[in-house]
Amino acid sequence: MSAIMLERVEKSHPVQETPAMPSRVPYSRHLSRKMSTLVHLTRLVNSTRKLDQQLHLLLDETRRILEAEQAVFYLVNEERQELLIHFVWEGQLKRVSRPFGAGIAEYVILNGKVVNVADAYKDPRFQRQVVRLGETSPRSFLAVPMANRQGRTCGCLQLINKREGAFDQKDTEYLMIMADLMTMAIQNALAFSRTREYQRLEREIQRAVGIQRQLLPTKVPQVPGYEIFAFNQPSRHVGGDYYDFFPFPRTLAFTLADVSGKGVPAALLTANLHAFLHAFANEIDSGKEVVRRVNRHFYLYTSSDMFATFFWGNLNYHTHQFRYVNAGHIPPLLVHRNGTVEKLKSSGLPIGIMDSFEYQEKEISLEYGDMMILFSDGITEASGIAAEQFGKRRLLRLVEQNYYLSAKELGRLLISQLRQFTGSGQLDDDMTLMIVKRKLDSL
Structure with a gap:
C-alpha cells in the first residue's frame, strides 16, 4: 500500500450527511450469523500485518459471503484528485486509478450515504466509461461509505452484481461491518508503518x-x-x-x-x-x-x-x-x-x-x-x-x-x-x- 493511500485515511472528504444505521434484524439466527461473520473476518485481518494481504482477504470474503460477482474498495487520493481502486481478479489484488468524477463511488464518498442500485443502466450516476474491473459487466451495485476515526469519509466499499436476486438490507448491514473492518485494517497498517518508521529513524539517530x-x-x-x-x-x-x-x-x-x-x-x-x-x-x-x-x-x-x-x-x-x-x-x-x-x-x-x-x-x-x-x-x-x-x-x-x-x-x-x-x-x-x-x- 503506498504512503499516499495510507495517509488518505487521515485526510479525507468530510461527511456531509451521516446515514442512519439499519434497524436490527429481530431474529437470533441472523444476529448469530453476523457475529460469526465478524469473528471470522477479524481473525482474517489479524492473520497478517501486510495491508495488501488484508485487503485481498477481506475483498475475497466480502464477495463470497454476500454472493456478489465482485467486491471493490475505493480510496480517495486527494492530492491527485483521483480514486484508487482495489479489487481481486484471478487470485491477485489489482490496483488501478481513475480521475475523481461524478460516479456512484464518488456520490457515496461525498455524501456519506449508502447507495443500492438495482439497475445500473437506469441510474444517472452510473458511468459507463469506467475502469474495467476484470471481466465484470456491472448490472447492480451496493456501496457503503468508509469513515476514519475522525468521522470523515475516506472511501467506499462496493459490491457489483448479486448472483441471485437483488441486494437487500441484510447485505447492507454485512457490507457496513466489512467496511469498518477494512478501515480498521488500513488505520492499523498506517499506525504500524509509522511505528516502524519511527523505530528506523531512532536507529538512524543513534x-x-x-x-x-x-x-x-x-x-x-x-x-x-x-x-x-x-x-x-x-x-x-x-x-x-x-x-x-x-x-x-x-x-x-x-x-x-x-x-x-x-x-x-x-x-x-x-x-x-x-x-x-x-x-x-x-x-x-x-x-x-x-x-x-x-x-x-x-x-x-x-x-x-x-x-x-x-x-x-x-x-x-x-x-x-x-x-x-x-x-x-x-x-x-x-x-x-x-x-x-x-x-x-x-x-x-x-x-x-x-x-x-x-x-x-x-x-x-x-x-x-x-x-x-x-x-x-x-x-x-x-x-x-x-x-x-x-x-x-x-x-x-x-x-x-x-x-x-x-x-x-x-x-x-x-x-x-x-x-x-x-x-x-x-x-x-x-x-x-x-x-x-x-x-x-x-x-
Whole structure:
C-alpha cells in the first residue's frame, strides 16, 4: 500500500450527511450469523500485518459471503484528485486509478450515504466509461461509505452484481461491518508503518549520535603542570557544539565552536568543521591563520543562513603563554588564584558571515592557580523549571565561590548545578564546558 493511500485515511472528504444505521434484524439466527461473520473476518485481518494481504482477504470474503460477482474498495487520493481502486481478479489484488468524477463511488464518498442500485443502466450516476474491473459487466451495485476515526469519509466499499436476486438490507448491514473492518485494517497498517518508521529513524539517530561522539575527544590530553576538564551534551541527540584538542611539540591548541541551529543540520556542519580542522590545523602555528581559513571554508561551503561562533587558543605549557583568537564566541572567563574573575576580551565576527575578515590574536600569561573557563551559550541560557535562564551571573557566582577547586571538581560542580536547575526537562540548546587550570603544586 503506498504512503499516499495510507495517509488518505487521515485526510479525507468530510461527511456531509451521516446515514442512519439499519434497524436490527429481530431474529437470533441472523444476529448469530453476523457475529460469526465478524469473528471470522477479524481473525482474517489479524492473520497478517501486510495491508495488501488484508485487503485481498477481506475483498475475497466480502464477495463470497454476500454472493456478489465482485467486491471493490475505493480510496480517495486527494492530492491527485483521483480514486484508487482495489479489487481481486484471478487470485491477485489489482490496483488501478481513475480521475475523481461524478460516479456512484464518488456520490457515496461525498455524501456519506449508502447507495443500492438495482439497475445500473437506469441510474444517472452510473458511468459507463469506467475502469474495467476484470471481466465484470456491472448490472447492480451496493456501496457503503468508509469513515476514519475522525468521522470523515475516506472511501467506499462496493459490491457489483448479486448472483441471485437483488441486494437487500441484510447485505447492507454485512457490507457496513466489512467496511469498518477494512478501515480498521488500513488505520492499523498506517499506525504500524509509522511505528516502524519511527523505530528506523531512532536507529538512524543513534548511529548519528555514535558518529558525532566519535568526532569529539574520547579523553582530555595530559599536559604537564595543567588540569583539563571537558563536557558536552547535545540538546537533541546530536547537536552543533564542537570542541577539540590539537597537540603540538611544546603547545596544546584547543577550540570550542557553536554552530547556528540544532539537531541534524547543525551536527552535519560540526562534522564538516571537524574534518576541515584536522586536515590542516596541526600544520599551522598561527591562530589568526587557522581562523581565517576556517572562516573562508564556512563562507564558501555552507548556506548563507549558517554560521558558527569559534574560539581558538594555543597554550605553551613551558612558557605558560596563551594566545587566542575569538570569532564571535562568548568571551571565556579567566579566574585568578585569588578568586578574581575577568573576561578574555577580543572578538571578531562569527565564521561564515563574511568572505574575508581580519581577526585579532591576543596573548596572556597564566600564573600558578590561574584558570580559563570556556563555555557555549547552552550553559548560560539553560532554562529552569520556572522558565528562568541559568544566566551569566549565576555562573560567575558559582565560579567565584569555588575557584579553589580543581578543574575536574569545578566542572562536575557546575554540571551538577545545571542539571539541578534545569530539572528533567528537554535542553533548549547544546551545552559544552571546558576548563583549563594551571596547577598550584607546580610551585
